[in-house]
Amino acid sequence: MRIENSKTLVRSTRTAYADALLDLGPENDRLVVLDADLSESTMTCKFAKKYPEKFFNMGIAEQSMMGTAAGLAACGMIPVCSTFSVFASLRSGEQIRTSVAYPRLNVKIVTTHSGLSIGTAGATHFCEEDLAIMRAIPNMTVIAPADYLETVQAVKAAVEMEGPVYIRLGRGDAPVLYAELDDYQIGRAVTFREGSDVTIAAAGVMLQRAVAAAEELEKHGVSCRVLDIHTIKPFDKEAVEKAARETKAIITMEEHNVFGGLGSAVAETVAAMPGAKAVVKILGIPDVFGDVASAELLWDSYHMDAVSVCNTALELIR
Numbered sequence: 001m002r003i004e005n006s007k008t009l010v011r012s013t014r015t016a017y018a019d020a021l022l023d024l025g026p027e028n029d030r031l032v033v034l035d036a037d038l039s040e041s042t043m044t045c046k047f048a049k050k051y052p053e054k055f056f057n058m059g060i061a062e063q064s065m066m067g068t069a070a071g072l073a074a075c076g077m078i079p080v081c082s083t084f085s086v087f088a089s090l091r092s093g094e095q096i097r098t099s100v101a102y103p104r105l106n107v108k109i110v111t112t113h114s115g116l117s118i119g120t121a122g123a124t125h126f127c128e129e130d131l132a133i134m135r136a137i138p139n140m141t142v143i144a145p146a147d148y149l150e151t152v153q154a155v156k157a158a159v160e161m162e163g164p165v166y167i168r169l170g171r172g173d174a175p176v177l178y179a180e181l182d183d184y185q186i187g188r189a190v191t192f193r194e195g196s197d198v199t200i201a202a203a204g205v206m207l208q209r210a211v212a213a214a215e216e217l218e219k220h221g222v223s224c225r226v227l228d229i230h231t232i233k234p235f236d237k238e239a240v241e242k243a244a245r246e247t248k249a250i251i252t253m254e255e256h257n258v259f260g261g262l263g264s265a266v267a268e269t270v271a272a273m274p275g276a277k278a279v280v281k282i283l284g285i286p287d288v289f290g291d292v293a294s295a296e297l298l299w300d301s302y303h304m305d306a307v308s309v310c311n312t313a314l315e316l317i318r
Helices: 013-024 045-050 062-074 085-091 093-101 130-135 148-160 206-219 237-246 262-271 295-301 306-317
Strands: 002-004 010-012 031-035 055-057 078-084 108-112 141-143 165-168 173-175 178-181 190-193 198-202 224-228 231-233 249-257 279-285
Touching: 010 013, 013 031, 013 045, 013 108, 013 148, 031 045, 031 062, 045 055, 062 078, 062 085, 062 093, 078 085, 085 093, 085 108, 085 130, 085 165, 108 148, 130 141, 130 165, 130 231, 130 249, 130 262, 141 148, 148 165, 148 178, 190 206, 198 206, 198 237, 198 262, 198 306, 206 224, 206 249, 206 306, 224 237, 231 262, 237 249, 237 262, 249 262, 249 306, 262 279, 279 306
Parallel strands: 031 055, 031 078, 078 108, 108 165, 141 165, 198 224, 198 249, 249 279
Antiparallel strands: 002 178, 010 173, 141 231, 190 224
C-alpha cells in the first residue's frame, strides 16, 4: 500500500541508506560495508561506529575497493561499497565491469552525490553519466530511488537478491513522497498517480518535480499519470507500454544526461511497440557538463520545473 505524505517533510536518501544498513547489520552475518574514505559524506560512518568489525575504510582507492569487494563476494560475503557516484562509475568502472559484473558476483554498490546534487563542487564531482554506464553492463541491476522510504526498501531488497546491484542516491534533503510502500519490487515501476491524457515517467529525485508538474497540469484540465520508474534495469516495459497505449504522450524526467538513461529506456520501449502512437519527450541534463550552481537552480535551467514541464506537456498533447 502506498500513501502520499506531506510535502513539507524532507529527509535525505543518504540518511535512509544509513538507516537501512543499521537495520541489516544484526540480521545478516555475511554483510560487510566498504567505503573509499568518504564515510562521513555517504553516512556509512554510522554503520562503522556500531559495527566496526564489519566495516572497512579502503582509503581513496575506489578501484582497489571494488576488487576487494569482488574477493569478499567470492568468499561468500555480501559486500556493500560506497563512494560518490562519479568515482564509482567512472574511476572504478572497469573493475565493476570485469571483476564484479562479468563473474556475476554478489556486490552491492551504493553511491551518493549523484547528478548535480553536489552543487558548487562543479563538473569534476557531478555525475551525469552513471545510469548509462551501469545500464550498459551485463548482469547489473540499476536502481534510482526517489525518497527516504523507497531508498530503505531498495537497499534491503538489493542485499536480499543475488548478483551485482548499483543504487544511485543524491546528497541533500528530498521530500518524503511515500508514507507506506509495502509493494516495492525491484524491476516493477510504481504508478504514483493515475492519469489518462499524458504520462510523466520519473526516476530518483525528479519524482517530486513530476508530481508538481502533474498538479500544474490538473489546473489546465489535463489528467496526468506519474510513473515512478525507480529501477532503470531490469526495466518495467509493461508499465511504459501501458502508458503509451493509454495516454497521448510520455515525458521522462531524470537528473542525468539525456543520452543513455531513463529517457533512452522509455524511448527504446515505445519504438519497439507495433503501432505505438504516443510521443516521447526526454527531459534531463542536456549533453553538457553542469554549471556551478545549486542543484535546484540547475534543474530549473534545464526546464525541469513544474511550469516548464506543464507547458511541454500541453504542447505535446495539442
